[in-house]
Amino acid sequence: MQSERGFSIVIKKYGNCELDKIAKMTLEGNEIQLWLLHWEDLLSWITYYRKIMSSQEQEYVNRFVNYDDRMRSATGKILTRKLLAHYMNISQEKVEISKSKYGKPILENNHEFLLSFNVSHSGKIVLVAMARGRIVGIDxxxxxxxxxxxxxxxxxxxxxxxxxxxxxxxxxxxxxxxxxxxxxxxxxxxxxxxxxxxxxxxxxxxxxxxxxxxxxxxxxxxxxxxxxxxxxxxxxxxx
Missing domain, CATH: 3.90.470.20 (4'-phosphopantetheinyl transferase domain)
Known part of the structure; x- marks a missing residue:
């Protein structure tokens, strides 16, 4: 894990090796979690956890013809769901994500938790940003x-x-x-x-x-x- 500070906001960076430590993590209002995953090293992890995706998410992932596109998409959705479930203290399957007018994923029942997230991927990299009390975007x-x-x-x-x-x-x-x-x-x-x-x-x-x-x-x-x-x-x- 690495940290950097800017404008009073701490950005904490995590990678593949921290995936098994999510259950012990906290997310404060003055910090942003930034996950940088190399999906090619997580094929077993993706296979095991893809069952936690909703039926709509699995359908969306399966629409991709290209294998790499499917793996990138699944990686981002699985990690997002695992993080949200942890910070909401609910099961991963109960996380409800809808979409806004322009297609942005939005967490339902979020009034108490004030969580914001965003996902981007390209090549071998998947990025997931997670914050509490402020909106984030990543590309x-x-x-x-x-x-x-x-x-x-x-x-x-x-x-x-x-x-x-x-x-x-x-x-x-x-x-x-x-x-x-x-x-x-x-x-x-x-x-x-x-x-x-x-x-x-x-x-x-x-x-x-x-x-x-x-x-x-x-x-x-x-x-x-x-x-x-x-x-x-x-x-x-x-x-």
Whole structure:
């Protein structure tokens, strides 16, 4: 387990080797749990625990034609359900997750627990973020060659963001901004129904005139080579 502190919020990082310690964990209001799992090393774990997924979740996972996609999806859903059950002190099968208007997974009967979660996966990595009393969003991308990244930045980012990326001539910086923006629209629940140029990444802050009542922070997640990820969280409380 690793910890880092930013803006009074502690981000605690966990991995495969901590999966058997969930029953002893706590989740305080000033911390975010960030799980980074390598799903290829968890095939037996996935096979054993996939039974705890709801019938709807299993149906969703099975729709994926690609084996890797099924395993990534199952890993995120299983871990999310195990964590929520632990922090709600109920059985894993009794965790009820619905979806919002734009498809964001939402925990039912959450008024007492104020839990927020988000999942992202790419390549060999599955990320799960869990918080109490504040909304979180997470996004990870396996970095790959993208010759048209400047055109994408010009079309989808703000003028200032495009200028920064263009001047840096840095493809990795493009992925940094992209994952930060994806994490934000996942956190607020709109997904890509919200234009990515309708808000701006300024350092660690997210400036969005439509969300003036909340302060949003983004933190780059330091990953193994070839992957870029960002986590976004609400500085002021809320779920």
């Amino acid at each position: 990870v991308e396996r970095q790959h060659s993208m010759p048209d990244y400047l055109s994408l930045a010009k079309n989808f980012f703000t003028d200032k963001e495009f200028e920064i990326i263009s001047n840096a001539n840095n493809e990795e910086l493009f992925f940094d901004y992209w994952t930060a923006k994806e994490a934000y629209v996942k956190a607020i629940g709109t997904g890509l129904n919200k234009e990515l140029n309708s808000f701006e990444i300024r350092g660690n802050k997210i400036i969005d005139s439509a969300e003036q009542s909340s302060k949003w922070i983004r933190r780059k997640v330091y990953m193994q080579e070839g992957y870029i990820a960002n986590i976004v969280y609400q500085l002021t409380g809320g779920t």
